[in-house]
Amino acid sequence: MDQLSVEHLLGIKYLKKEDIELIFKTADHFKEVINRPIKKVPSLRDITIANLFFENSTRTKLSFELAEKRLSADIINFSASQSSVKKGETLIDTVNNILSMKVDIVVMRHPNAGAGVFLSKHVNARIVNAGDGAHEHPTQALLDSYSIREKLGSVKGKKIVIIGDILHSRVALSNIFALQLQGATVKVCGPTTLIPKYITELGVAVETNLKKALQWCDVANVLRVQHERMDIKYFPSIREYTQLFGINKQLLDSLNKKIIIMHPGPINRGVEITSDVADSEQSIILNQVENGVAIRMAAIYLLAQQIKK
Numbered sequence: 104m105d106q107l108s109v110e111h112l113l114g115i116k117y118l119k120k121e122d123i124e125l126i127f128k129t130a131d132h133f134k135e136v137i138n139r140p141i142k143k144v145p146s147l148r149d150i151t152i153a154n155l156f157f158e159n160s161t162r163t164k165l166s167f168e169l170a171e172k173r174l175s176a177d178i179i180n181f182s183a184s185q186s187s188v189k190k191g192e193t194l195i196d197t198v199n200n201i202l203s204m205k206v207d208i209v210v211m212r213h214p215n216a217g218a219g220v221f222l223s224k225h226v227n228a229r230i231v232n233a234g235d236g237a238h239e240h241p242t243q244a245l246l247d248s249y250s251i252r253e254k255l256g257s258v259k260g261k262k263i264v265i266i267g268d269i270l271h272s273r274v275a276l277s278n279i280f281a282l283q284l285q286g287a288t289v290k291v292c293g294p295t296t297l298i299p300k301y302i303t304e305l306g307v308a309v310e311t312n313l314k315k316a317l318q319w320c321d322v323a324n325v326l327r328v329q330h331e332r333m334d335i336k337y338f339p340s341i342r343e344y345t346q347l348f349g350i351n352k353q354l355l356d357s358l359n360k361k362i363i364i365m366h367p368g369p370i371n372r373g374v375e376i377t378s379d380v381a382d383s384e385q386s387i388i389l390n391q392v393e394n395g396v397a398i399r400m401a402a403i404y405l406l407a408q409q410i411k412k
């Protein structure tokens with residue numbers, strides 16, 4: 104397989120295992136490129152990309168922008184807070200106005216689940232979902248799996264626990280799809296109020312005892328509590344959450360093995376993870392961020408190849 108089976112990167116749900124393998128193989132090449140003294144290739148000199156962020160982002164926004172620059176694409180950046188969206192313009196009107204400036208690829212983060220799928224049906228450009236509400240965050244899941252593969256040799260056969268606010272997490276859903284596609288076993292761990300009822304239908308087991316979950320796994324992917332998506336109280340207090348579901352060094356050292364610690368960021372230090380765990384030699388949090396650039400270069404490069412054919 105030398106090209107993606109999809110025209111847009113909307114979610115891991117739409118990908119085949121072979122798509123992930125192709126993205127990883129391409130990312131291996133780009134990771135080598137970005138570690139050279141000259142970190143740039145001319146591959147996408149004829150491609151224009153619009154980065155549309157209707158929701159806040161640090162890592163994803165900067166990572167996409169850097170990936171596009173490393174590929175020599177022309178880029179324009181759009182932030183909803185400074186745009187005419189505030190004056191009542193619709194999503195399709197906003198994007199069609201941007202596309203009339205001859206844009207080939209749209210990278211979009213949006214607070215509404217399904218926004219990328221909706222856009223892909225109404226505009227003439229390749230769409231990359233940079234996170235849509237509590238639905239999917241495909242490039243985050245790809246860089247997470249890529250980082251596990253880099254650290255442990257492969258994802259197949261590995262035991263991964265995703266810990267925390269699963270209910271409001273697009274990272275959790277995309278990770279579940281990506282990890283299972285590659286042959287990993289996935290569990291989730293968190294307060295029952297923050298675990299969606301449908302999770303077992305996805306073939307994911309639930310463990311509410313954090314220590315048991317950590318003893319079972321090879322890798323723990325720790326998530327932030329997403330207060331901004333909560334309209335009710337899901338647990339009594341942050342203090343109680345931290346006591347039951349926070350990972351600290353004492354807990355980590357009490358396990359009979361060394362597990363890998365991951366976090367997609369942003370981290371709430373002292374809530375879901377303590378600093379001595381986040382910054383420990385078991386943590387690959389910054390490797391995840393580094394790998395994000397190579398993964399996003401690969402995804403955009405592969406979509407752009409389809410435009411050129």
Ligand code: CP
Nearest residue numbers: 160161162163367368
């Ligand atoms: N991991 C992630 O999506 O972080 P940002 O919200 O900062 O992009």
